[in-house]
Amino acid sequence: LTPLSKANTTFCLDLFRKLSDNDNTANVFFSPFSISSALAMVMLGARGNTATQMSEVHDTHTHTHTHTMLLYALSVANRLYGEQSYQFIEDFLTQTRKLYNAELESVDFKTSSEAARVNINSWVEKQTQGKIKDVLVQGVVNDMTRLVLVNAIYFKGNWNKQFKENATHDVQFRLNKVTQRCNRLYIYSNLAVIQILEMPYKGKELSMLIFLPNEIEDGTTGLEKVEHTRTRTSTHEETHETQAS
Incomplete structure (x- = not known):
């Protein structure tokens, strides 16, 4: 296995255990790829103890391999939604753009958080071919929100051997x-x-x-x-x- 595959498999298993502990009889459905991609983007801007803790959870200390996941023939899109009055570090924006093709879109969380939420949901719905319509429910973002990192993944494939x-x-x-x-x-x-x-x-x-x-x-x-x-x-x-x- 590649270092990237090892890191994401470990992350997937650890996160699955945490989610399933909430109710061991319920169905658990999540995308480790999307979550790890969003975390990896956050790590680009993290420093000190925060960066150390995130590296331990993510089980990888560099972004050398992470961005290669995007080379698969999948529809994968990343985007940052930042409060328009907030000044983000340019190096962070450069790295997220370079490694994850994630552009920053300025939105007004302070006075129009609901409009920003609708805007984000519309983008995700478009990127997932209409499969995910309301990724952010009401109340998730508010006037205190400064940055939302979004990963949208869409995959539709045919089985190598069709069922008879x-x-x-x-x-x-x-x-x-x-x-x-x-x-x-x-x-x-x-x-x-x-x-x-x-x-x-x-x-x-x-x-x-x-x-x-x-x-x-x-x-x-x-x-x-x-x-x-x-x-x-x-x-x-x-x-x-x-x-x-």
């Missing part, structure tokens, strides 16, 4: 000890505690990975044991083993 309708069938799917009927696609590798399914998109550069626990011992979703034992190393080793088998 006559090759799918219903099996029992367990949310916890209770089972439900669902469509089974295929299982790629069955390891000791989890099943791992890799579904590559056309070009095989990007894939969807699905982790499914083999056993559910109590009333939880069964994912807790898997979640809290996943590390960047174990995830890489298991997926590498899956690809080699």
